Amino acid sequence: MSTILITGGAGFIGSHLVRRFVQHYPHYTIVNLDALTYAGNLENLRDVEHAPNYRFERADIRDPQALADIFNRYQPDGVIHLAAESHVDRSISNPMAFVETNVIGTVNLLNAARNLWGSATEGKRFYHVSTDEVYGSLGEEGFFTEETRYDPRSPYSASKAASDHFVRAYFHTYDLPVVLSNCSNNYGPYHFPEKLIPLMLKNIREEKPLPVYGDGKYTRDWLWVKDHASAIDTIFHKGRKGETYNIGGNNEWKNIDLVEALCDIMDGLLGREPGASRRLITFVKDRPGHDRRYAIDASKLKNELGWQPAIQAEEGFRETAKWYLENEEWLLRVSSGEYQRYYEQQYG
Numbered sequence: 001m002s003t004i005l006i007t008g009g010a011g012f013i014g015s016h017l018v019r020r021f022v023q024h025y026p027h028y029t030i031v032n033l034d035a036l037t038y039a040g041n042l043e044n045l046r047d048v049e050h051a052p053n054y055r056f057e058r059a060d061i062r063d064p065q066a067l068a069d070i071f072n073r074y075q076p077d078g079v080i081h082l083a084a085e086s087h088v089d090r091s092i093s094n095p096m097a098f099v100e101t102n103v104i105g106t107v108n109l110l111n112a113a114r115n116l117w118g119s120a121t122e123g124k125r126f127y128h129v130s131t132d133e134v135y136g137s138l139g140e141e142g143f144f145t146e147e148t149r150y151d152p153r154s155p156y157s158a159s160k161a162a163s164d165h166f167v168r169a170y171f172h173t174y175d176l177p178v179v180l181s182n183c184s185n186n187y188g189p190y191h192f193p194e195k196l197i198p199l200m201l202k203n204i205r206e207e208k209p210l211p212v213y214g215d216g217k218y219t220r221d222w223l224w225v226k227d228h229a230s231a232i233d234t235i236f237h238k239g240r241k242g243e244t245y246n247i248g249g250n251n252e253w254k255n256i257d258l259v260e261a262l263c264d265i266m267d268g269l270l271g272r273e274p275g276a277s278r279r280l281i282t283f284v285k286d287r288p289g290h291d292r293r294y295a296i297d298a299s300k301l302k303n304e305l306g307w308q309p310a311i312q313a314e315e316g317f318r319e320t321a322k323w324y325l326e327n328e329e330w331l332l333r334v335s336s337g338e339y340q341r342y343y344e345q346q347y348g
């Protein structure tokens with residue numbers, strides 16, 4: 001392979017993936033295609049923007065003509081598709097944006113790849129990055145496997161589920177060489193502060209209320225974002241055509257326990273008295289349709305391709321907290337303007 005198009009490369013996970021590919025594969029040309037929505041930020045890629053094997057194209061995956069033009073110019077051999085509307089709470093207030101980008105945008109991209117490659121698909125690959133939320137919600141026991149029935153329950157997860165179905169349909173119908181992964185919650189640097197961990201770190205620093213939804217006993221399986229990027233790298237290069245791989249951290253936390261742990265880490269780093277930030281925790285109205293528990297069984301990926309997460313939770317959470325303290329400028333820039341309006345609307 002020589003040219004790889006990564007969509008959504010200016011976002012949270014995408015920027016880690018672009019950086020990894022630019023640095024690890026100097027013989028590939030990496031084209032980052034991103035519309036730069038509120039969640040996309042080229043500052044996330046400052047350290048690689050002048051690399052000789054990196055290109056940026058500002059384009060919207062909802063625009064098939066723009067995609068055709070970029071595919072014709074770069075002739076990519078591989079596509080890794082991350083561009084999406086990614087926040088569940090926003091999908092509840094504006095579902096159509098999720099249909100347009102996550103469903104129609106994905107089909108536009110499938111068409112662009114199909115139009116370029118035709119039947120000459122030897123050495124080509126279309127990788128669709130998806131989420132564990134397509135499987136719905138677990139009770140106290142059990143894990144999501146690749147065979148778990150789809151049961152999406154938010155407009156976000158329904159749109160991702162629809163996109164997954166389209167990707168598999170293009171494999172079966174047109175023999176497009178696809179591969180998919182469904183991953184659990186990521187955390188780490190450059191995470192937009194609408195999501196739980198960066199929002200809590202920001203508010204702890206600013207001594208603002210820490211809004212915990214419902215009873216706080218909702219559970220997520222947290223994965224260090226660079227481990228997700230390494231899993232995508234492994235699956236992109238070694239995964240079998242037409243297959244799906246679950247990716248997870250084997251790292252379940254109830255939200256309230258996680259928020260308390262973040263409070264304690266931040267108190268230590270900021271030199272505050274122990275327990276000071278826990279006093280900011282405020283239970284607020286629950287998210288409608290809130291999934292109770294996610295947990296991933298990633299044994300297929302481990303047994304077949306040998307991938308495992310490299311970083312443990314305590315180390316990852318501490319690294320993340322330190323990054324947000326050391327990168328206050330970034331945090332201030334991404335949370336000005338539109339973010340303020342969103343925060344006001346969401347938290348009142």
Ligand code: NAD
Nearest residue numbers: 008010011012013035036037039040060061083084086186
């Ligand atoms: P993000 O919101 O941080 O970034 C999304 C990126 O996509 C942004 O750079 C944005 O500008 C771009 N984008 C949005 N709409 C676009 C459009 N119409 N055209 C072109 N670009 C557009 O998202 P993220 O958290 O990095 O998630 C990336 C992918 O990984 C998504 O597909 C998401 O569903 C999936 N995923 C995320 C997680 C997680 O925990 N964050 C877990 C599993 C899977």
Ligand code: DAU
Nearest residue numbers: 086087088131132133184185194195196211212213218255
């Ligand atoms: O599981 C993978 C998914 O993880 C990804 O597909 C999504 O793109 C990503 O946003 C994430 O979805 P969640 O809804 O799990 O993440 P979020 O950070 O929004 O919320 C995590 C948990 O914390 C969830 O139970 C809701 C709760 N929460 C969230 C916020 C923003 C709160 O209690 N308070 C909050 O203010």
